[in-house]
Amino acid sequence: MPAFTLYGSRGSTNTDRVRLTLAEGGFTDYELVLLNLQKGEQKSKEHQKRHPWGKIPVITSAEGFTLYESRAICKYLATKYSFPLLPRDSDVEAAALFDQAQCVETLYFAEPAGRIAFEKFAKRFMGLPPDDAVVSDALRSVEMFFDVAERLLQHKSYMAGNDFTLVDIYYIPLIQRLFACGYGDAITSRAAVSAWWDRCVNRPAIERMLAADKEAAAAAGR
Numbered sequence: 001m002p003a004f005t006l007y008g009s010r011g012s013t014n015t016d017r018v019r020l021t022l023a024e025g026g027f028t029d030y031e032l033v034l035l036n037l038q039k040g041e042q043k044s045k046e047h048q049k050r051h052p053w054g055k056i057p058v059i060t061s062a063e064g065f066t067l068y069e070s071r072a073i074c075k076y077l078a079t080k081y082s083f084p085l086l087p088r089d090s091d092v093e094a095a096a097l098f099d100q101a102q103c104v105e106t107l108y109f110a111e112p113a114g115r116i117a118f119e120k121f122a123k124r125f126m127g128l129p130p131d132d133a134v135v136s137d138a139l140r141s142v143e144m145f146f147d148v149a150e151r152l153l154q155h156k157s158y159m160a161g162n163d164f165t166l167v168d169i170y171y172i173p174l175i176q177r178l179f180a181c182g183y184g185d186a187i188t189s190r191a192a193v194s195a196w197w198d199r200c201v202n203r204p205a206i207e208r209m210l211a212a213d214k215e216a217a218a219a220a221g222r
Contacts, residue, residue, distance in 0.1 A: 002031045008057040009037050013173035014070040015057045020169045021074040023209040025083030074166050085166045101160035101167040112141035113174040120181040153192035168200050
């Protein structure tokens with residue numbers, strides 16, 4: 001029996017955040033159960049017992065422990081299985097900087113980037129037109145975010161300091177979505193941000209998973 005089950009969906013940035021964490025940790029002892037979001041399987045009574053808001057991802061351990069919200073899941077897994085993706089507990093300042101960087105990612109990046117992803121990516125599958133005003137407003141916020149990140153990354157290698165951590169993983173799925181929506185220049189036009197991005201996606205485990213997902217998506221589209 002696997003250590004836990006991960007309930008998610010292909011193409012879900014939140015699910016991919018967890019999968020990237022597991023890939024980077026080299027952990028494979030889990031089962032991935034895919035829910036069809038277009039059919040509303042995440043809203044089923046069965047799934048709402050796992051996630052009361054009917055969202056993904058969720059993990060359920062063999063012992064019955066259940067946890068939802070992608071960042072909470074990532075941090076739990078990194079702690080439980082000792083992935084080298086968190087600062088040492090004894091380094092209080094590094095831990096504080098990690099928490100600070102996590103708040104920055106959630107509040108200043110993921111919120112506007114998520115709006116772009118919904119309008120330009122998710123709505124396409126729903127057969128709905130994007131709201132260009134929402135996209136323009138969100139894009140301004142994303143550009144402002146990366147202007148600040150450009151200055152900060154001139155003095156450190158990664159978002160929480162000089163070590164690659166979970167916080168860097170948190171960015172990857174939504175930045176990929178920005179590229180897919182045609183807004184990759186927000187990253188590539190800024191030298192320090194672009195160099196950071198390359199350091200992240202060229203990590204062997206991350207690179208393998210992204211390449212496998214790209215190949216699977218191409219196969220599904222044939």
